[in-house]
Amino acid sequence: xxxxxxxxxxxxxxxxxEIVRRLEAEDLDLDEALKLFEEGVERLRDARQRLARxxxxxxxxxxxxxLDR
Amino acid sequence: MVGPVDxxxxxxxxxxxxxGEVTRRARAVIEAGLPPLWVRGEVSGFKAWRSGHxxxxxxxxxxxxxxxxxxxxxxxxxxxxxxxxQVFVFGRPTVWEDKxxxxxxxxxxxxxxxxxLWQLAFEKAKAALTRxxxxxxxxxxxLPRYPRRIAVITSPDGAAWRDIAAVVGRRWPPPLxxxxxxxxxxxxxxxxxxxxxxxxxxxxxxxxxVDVAIxxxxxxxxxxxxxxxxxxxxxxxxxxxxxxxxxxxxETDVTLCDLVADLRAPTPSGAAEAVTPxxxxxxxxxxxLAQRLARSLTLRAQRAVDRxxxxxxxxxxxxxxxxxxxxxxxxxYGARLDALSPLKVLARGYAVARDARGAVLKRVTQLPAGLxxxxxxxxxEVPARVAES
Numbered sequence: 001x002x003x004x005x006x007x008x009x010x011x012x013x014x015x016x017x018e019i020v021r022r023l024e025a026e027d028l029d030l031d032e033a034l035k036l037f038e039e040g041v042e043r044l045r046d047a048r049q050r051l052a053r054x055x056x057x058x059x060x061x062x063x064x065x066x067l068d069r
Numbered sequence: 070m071v072g073p074v075d076x077x078x079x080x081x082x083x084x085x086x087x088x089g090e091v092t093r094r095a096r097a098v099i100e101a102g103l104p105p106l107w108v109r110g111e112v113s114g115f116k117a118w119r120s121g122h123x124x125x126x127x128x129x130x131x132x133x134x135x136x137x138x139x140x141x142x143x144x145x146x147x148x149x150x151x152x153x154x155q156v157f158v159f160g161r162p163t164v165w166e167d168k169x170x171x172x173x174x175x176x177x178x179x180x181x182x183x184x185x186l187w188q189l190a191f192e193k194a195k196a197a198l199t200r201x202x203x204x205x206x207x208x209x210x211x212l213p214r215y216p217r218r219i220a221v222i223t224s225p226d227g228a229a230w231r232d233i234a235a236v237v238g239r240r241w242p243p244p245l246x247x248x249x250x251x252x253x254x255x256x257x258x259x260x261x262x263x264x265x266x267x268x269x270x271x272x273x274x275x276x277x278x279v280d281v282a283i284x285x286x287x288x289x290x291x292x293x294x295x296x297x298x299x300x301x302x303x304x305x306x307x308x309x310x311x312x313x314x315x316x317x318x319x320e321t322d323v324t325l326c327d328l329v330a331d332l333r334a335p336t337p338s339g340a341a342e343a344v345t346p347x348x349x350x351x352x353x354x355x356x357x358l359a360q361r362l363a364r365s366l367t368l369r370a371q372r373a374v375d376r377x378x379x380x381x382x383x384x385x386x387x388x389x390x391x392x393x394x395x396x397x398x399x400x401x402y403g404a405r406l407d408a409l410s411p412l413k414v415l416a417r418g419y420a421v422a423r424d425a426r427g428a429v430l431k432r433v434t435q436l437p438a439g440l441x442x443x444x445x446x447x448x449x450e451v452p453a454r455v456a457e458s
Contacts, residue, residue: 010215016358023365040362047355054245
């Protein structure tokens with residue numbers, strides 16, 4: 001089964017939520033906190049890009065017979 | 070002249086009818102005299118043969134009528150009538166020559182009971198599914214929050230597919246999620262096989278794993294929707310490889326598939342909404358996360374500054390405290406020293422006797438009569454001489 005290289009949207013959002021939770025609640029030292037923050041910004045940007053790229057029409061609709069070939 | 074009367078003339082081989090002739094004649098008379106008609110009565114002694122033909126007796130208080138309904142006709146019905154059921158049948162009266170019996174060849178059968186045969190079939194299938202635990206709410210699987218591939222089992226020409234595609238296109242289109250149409254026949258002969266085949270393939274669709282499936286069709290009559298009440302199709306939904314959302318007909322139509330599915334949607338559009346997140350709402354949720362992210366760092370910085378300030382205060386307080394205590398101690402020493410100071414002693418009235426060299430004379434033996442010495446008092450010095458004793 002083909003795996004996509006980038007993490008799927010769901011995992012992105014989960015990781016983002018985890019990062020925010022940790023930054024708000026845990027007593028991290030500055031170094032760790034900054035690293036997490038940077039990762040959070042990255043993930044946020046990625047997620048927003050994916051939403052923006054989504055097209056308004058369902059172009060890639062496949063019929064099962066097409067794929068059977 | 071007339072011979073003797075032959076009493077048995079009618080019974081002779083040439084004059085008598087054969088049994089076959091009688092029954093054949095009776096059949097002709099019946100078929101000519103009684104056109105196809107509707108008959109009402111109670112079903113009794115029902116038996117379905119392996120050939121598919123049904124044999125039963127229709128009775129009322131005073132009489133009974135043997136009936137047969139051939140497979141070709143009874144196949145259209147959702148279920149066989151139950152023993153004792155009140156029915157209306159439409160059939161052709163005839164004589165079954167083999168058995169010499171009056172018989173009704175049934176072409177249509179309707180039950181007069183609530184919901185009729187449809188209800189009966191539904192209840193039987195539902196009971197079987199319930200017994201196997203397939204209707205249990207605990208079996209229902211949750212739908213994925215962000216689906217990647219959605220399979221839709223429906224007719225490619227129907228409104229259901231168009232509605233689903235439109236809603237998904239609006240809410241969660243590619244590349245966020247891919248929509249895969251699995252065409253199937255949704256009514257009539259062959260629909261049951263078609264749907265079961267499609268449902269069975271959900272775990273093996275080409276192109277990658279599917280996370281959720283919608284099975285459905287638009288509105289229609291009870292007959293049109295009947296395939297979705299098939300026990301076979303319902304079982305296929307129950308054991309599908311992925312969570313299934315059932316969307317059959319309109320809001321008020323509830324089929325066995327609806328009961329067995331992981332989620333029932335009132336319409337195909339409703340199903341599409343149920344399986345996809347709303348892009349708008351997700352954007353807003355991301356905005357809120359972004360705010361929390363930004364604030365978390367500011368919060369953290371603020372907390373750190375607060376902590377430093379508090380520590381600085383404590384440090385200052387500590388130092389000031391020590392200084393104060395040191396000062397107090399010094400003052401105390403100073404006071405004690407002061408009290409011990411010779412000057413203070415002199416001020417109290419004591420005098421110091423010193424010889425010419427300045428050595429202090431402390432003893433009487435150091436002060437013989439006539440000795441000249443100097444006497445120091447609080448504010449100065451005077452010459453002195455020890456008096457004669």
